[in-house]
Amino acid sequence: MHATQVTRSDFDRLMVPNYAPVDMIPVRGEGSRVWDQEGREYIDLAGGIAVNALGHAHPGMLEALTDQAGKLWHVSNVLTNEPALRLASKLIAATFADRVFFANSGAEANEAAFKLARRWAHDTAGAQKNQIIACTNSFHGRTLFTVSVGGQPKYSQGFGPALEGISHVPYNDIAALEQVISAETCAVVIEPIQGEGGVIPADHEYLAAVRKLCDQYNALLIFDEVQSGMGRTGKLFAYMHSGVEPDILTSAKSLGGGFPISAMLTRESIAAHFGVGTHGSTYGGNPLGCAVAERVLDIVNTEEVLRGVERRYQLLADGLMALSHDIPVFESIRGKGLLIGAVLSEAWRGQARQIQEAAQKEGLLVLQAGADVMRLAPSLIIPEADIAEALQRLRKALAGLAG
Numbered sequence: 001m002h003a004t005q006v007t008r009s010d011f012d013r014l015m016v017p018n019y020a021p022v023d024m025i026p027v028r029g030e031g032s033r034v035w036d037q038e039g040r041e042y043i044d045l046a047g048g049i050a051v052n053a054l055g056h057a058h059p060g061m062l063e064a065l066t067d068q069a070g071k072l073w074h075v076s077n078v079l080t081n082e083p084a085l086r087l088a089s090k091l092i093a094a095t096f097a098d099r100v101f102f103a104n105s106g107a108e109a110n111e112a113a114f115k116l117a118r119r120w121a122h123d124t125a126g127a128q129k130n131q132i133i134a135c136t137n138s139f140h141g142r143t144l145f146t147v148s149v150g151g152q153p154k155y156s157q158g159f160g161p162a163l164e165g166i167s168h169v170p171y172n173d174i175a176a177l178e179q180v181i182s183a184e185t186c187a188v189v190i191e192p193i194q195g196e197g198g199v200i201p202a203d204h205e206y207l208a209a210v211r212k213l214c215d216q217y218n219a220l221l222i223f224d225e226v227q228s229g230m231g232r233t234g235k236l237f238a239y240m241h242s243g244v245e246p247d248i249l250t251s252a253k254s255l256g257g258g259f260p261i262s263a264m265l266t267r268e269s270i271a272a273h274f275g276v277g278t279h280g281s282t283y284g285g286n287p288l289g290c291a292v293a294e295r296v297l298d299i300v301n302t303e304e305v306l307r308g309v310e311r312r313y314q315l316l317a318d319g320l321m322a323l324s325h326d327i328p329v330f331e332s333i334r335g336k337g338l339l340i341g342a343v344l345s346e347a348w349r350g351q352a353r354q355i356q357e358a359a360q361k362e363g364l365l366v367l368q369a370g371a372d373v374m375r376l377a378p379s380l381i382i383p384e385a386d387i388a389e390a391l392q393r394l395r396k397a398l399a400g401l402a403g
């Protein structure tokens with residue numbers, strides 16, 4: 001076999017310029033470390049944006065993938081398959097839900113959720129009940145429906161008319177929702193933790209009050225747990241901290257731990273409105289993706305891993321505050337479990353991208369959530385020694401920036 005040499009500069013020549021990847025190309029990963037083309041090593045606190053729940057090249061995931069790869073890759077939904085049914089049954093056993101729809105990305109799971117909510121309302125109450133209420137600053141994906149529902153206008157502007165029947169209210173503000181919700185509302189959509197919006201958790205009282213309003217107006221409550229789900233917060237799904245159950249929940253990112261798969265979970269009476277032929281996906285429920293996700297779920301949904309998330313949060317949060325004591329970079333640490341937002345102090349505001357780049361030069365991968373928040377979403381099983389070393393590398397990077 002002969003390899004064609006490619007470099008980062010090829011990206012600018014070959015790819016649609018909608019991304020701005022950093023100036024190295026990773027070629028290999030193991031656990032929470034990755035290596036680039038030059039053999040430089042990095043500690044990964046970005047986790048592929050909250051996707052690599054078990055780090056890189058996890059032996060259990062590799063085994064599930066290769067076992068399935070030797071058996072059956074794809075059959076389409078003209079047929080069902082064993083991994084999809086096993087994964088569905090485990091997701092149902094672990095959550096509020098009793099029905100599952102599989103897709104391939106977070107946006108597609110949300111697309112299914114929004115379509116289902118409208119179809120349910122159409123069938124049960126009539127065509128006028130089609131209003132969807134979402135939150136300012138929320139993120140639900142990049143299809144036209146999901147950018148229309150999302151609360152960041154920069155993602156929907158310039159793409160022609162947005163979808164109609166959608167309104168936005170401030171997050172964590174029950175009075176604002178009370179003003180807008182009506183008998184024509186079919187669904188209220190909430191991220192239990194706003195990820196892209198800056199790692200902002202919803203108050204538990206807020207979620208309980210939203211649930212009450214939804215019940216009062218016969219509207220469905222949709223939790224978008226694409227980023228917050230699958231163990232990320234120390235429980236399998238973030239809603240489990242509040243005790244407030246949704247009617248529809250979407251999961252993606254960590255669900256496949258790096259293999260593209262997503263799921264929409266719901267109750268039986270709602271699911272019934274997606275009858276034969278109403279919705280679908282060629283790849284959705286693909287045996288490879290489901291086999292990998294089943295293994296991820298088996299590993300993540302254990303006391304050991306979930307409790308470990310709490311401990312790792314504490315190590316990171318304490319470390320970041322200690323660091324900030326010496327170099328006053330962060331004004332607060334927010335988020336839950338291993339979805340952490342370190343809010344930049346006034347003097348550092350707007351510099352999240354610079355911090356990300358400086359960290360990379362020191363062998364550390366971090367994320368931003370807007371220009372004012374450094375975001376961390378590492379593997380749920382990142383070794384504690386890697387956390388300690390990551391904090392040292394971050395200190396070095398920040399000291400360099402502070403000059």
Ligand SMILES: *Cc1c(COP(=O)(O)O)cnc(C)c1O
Binds near residue numbers: 104107141191225253
């Ligand atoms: C990432 C994300 C999405 C979109 O997922 P894709 O797989 O990129 O389509 C939707 N909702 C939330 C909360 C997300 O964090």
